[in-house]
Amino acid sequence: MDGARLTAAEGIAAPASPAPPKIHLRDASKRFAGLRGGTPTLALDRVSLEVAEGELVCLLGPSGCGKSTVLNLVAGFETPSSGSVTVDGRPVGAPGPERAVVFQQPQLFPWLSVLDNITFGPRMAGVPERVYRPEAERYVRLIGLTGFERHAPYHLSGGMRQRAALARAWIGNPRVLLMDEPFAALDAQTRLTMQELLLGLRRQTGTTILFVTHDVDEALFLADRILVMGSRPGRVTAEIRVPSSDARDVDGFLDDPVLMALRRDVVRLVREEARKAHAHQPNS
Amino acid sequence: MSEGLAGAAGDRDGAAATRAGAVRSRPLVSVAAVLAVVALWQAAGSLGWIGPALLPTPAEVLQTGRELAETGYRQVPLWEHILVSVARAGVAFLAAVLTGVPLGLVMGVSPTVAALFDPFVQFLRPLPKLALIPLVIVWFGIGEFSKFFLIYIATVLSIVVGAAGAVAAVGQERRRAAAVLGVSRYQMFRHVLLPSTLPELFTSVRLALGIGWTTLIAAEMVAATSGLGWMVVNAGAYLRTDVVMLGIVLLGLIGYGLDRAIVGLQKVMVPWTGHA
């Protein structure tokens, strides 16, 4: 479908999007009022970005550059101060299941079993059990929590909880899935498993994903495209297309010389942004 | 009292395995400590360290208890004194929970309602309720309603404040997690905020129970003709230290029992206490 994208292994390309965008930010700015009358923060300064149908885009950048703010705008938690944010061409309204979010903390409800957590959205929407039940069972199988359906979330490991959170977000067939450093709190081994699980689920569903991370390797491993962000004010400073391969796995990933060359570029870009961010805030 | 809190903290710090063993061995330590104090108390009397008029021994208190159980105190059977006190506290406290929890929750959800009630709640809550006793007697006499009113007013305010605070303490991320799952305003309240506040609700209800029990005794001391509080004051006037002692022990045991009952209820109703 998009030949240029498959061969653009050289990395940094000019921002361009061929397919009609699923997520579209146009000159979106976000200004937060300063605390106690202090100077307001310009968290995002005229950010434009597009995410195509079925694409997995990673937002990468130093702390405080506005990655979460971008996600919060798309989710509908925040409204842009200026510019527009659309999903499927429609301006984003109140948060809802068509724009699912997975947070760094799983945010499962401790008073509900794993299964009741996963089916929470459909149950609240009044979907009949005979409809959501088979779906839930399918997701429980896909995330590998068979046998744990009746467990309380606090009896599961961190990785298992995050898997349940993933299923809970996915079961509503979201138009887009927004993930804010969802694996950052997990240990390295579990994180790898979760990344592979995420790619596996996405292969089955084709869901469009906007994924925030600090971790260059995570971004390279998951993303079709990486948007590097800089801060003060927050904006997108570079775009990197990651050469796709259908059967991506961790081992092949580490051996791939093209990817490793790309990794050097990305690390350099991110370091630069972090350095600039630091230079702009000498007293913080 | 401390077991519920210690248990929750133990699970949170991840040393659950070692802590569980320590908790299991602790009741023995507690029982031994109580027995030692009772033995010391008995010895103090039996060996003549302290005169019986000042400190009756446990055996004497037990004997008094047996007598009062049979013949009553001032023509009123002992069980009736106990029942009257528990019933007064129970009715007023239940009323406080049934009105205070909903009001506090609504204040937690609606800034308008909060602004409406907040000045009164904030003024009355730190006010020592015992200062109201003279006024209450003038208004309502020394009948049952005075006691009900005092206990109610003493407990309901801290329940209201606790419930409103519990709603405010529900994290933004949990609210957002629920919002993206598509809940309505009502569902947010009923299926997310309400269960989220339950652990804290139990804590404030438990604290309020202690306040209520204390207030009850104070109320009975000045404005009653029956009940454990009245019995203690009356017996003190006649230097019946054994009856005073018996009353104190009973008050303590009942207070402890009520607290355990709430902790037990919490374990059944809110097993996720301490798990975020």
Ligand SMILES: Nc1ncnc2c1ncn2[C@@H]1O[C@H](COP(=O)(O)OP(=O)(O)OP(=O)(O)O)[C@@H](O)[C@H]1O
């Ligand atoms: N609700 C808010 N009120 C005021 N300032 C805010 C608010 N949310 C974010 N900011 C500010 O906006 C900027 C961007 O924040 P944001 O959380 O989007 O950064 P981030 O890239 O997600 O950082 P991190 O990697 O640490 O999560 C920061 O300077 C932050 O202090």
Ligand SMILES: [Mg+2]
């Ligand atoms: Mg963030």
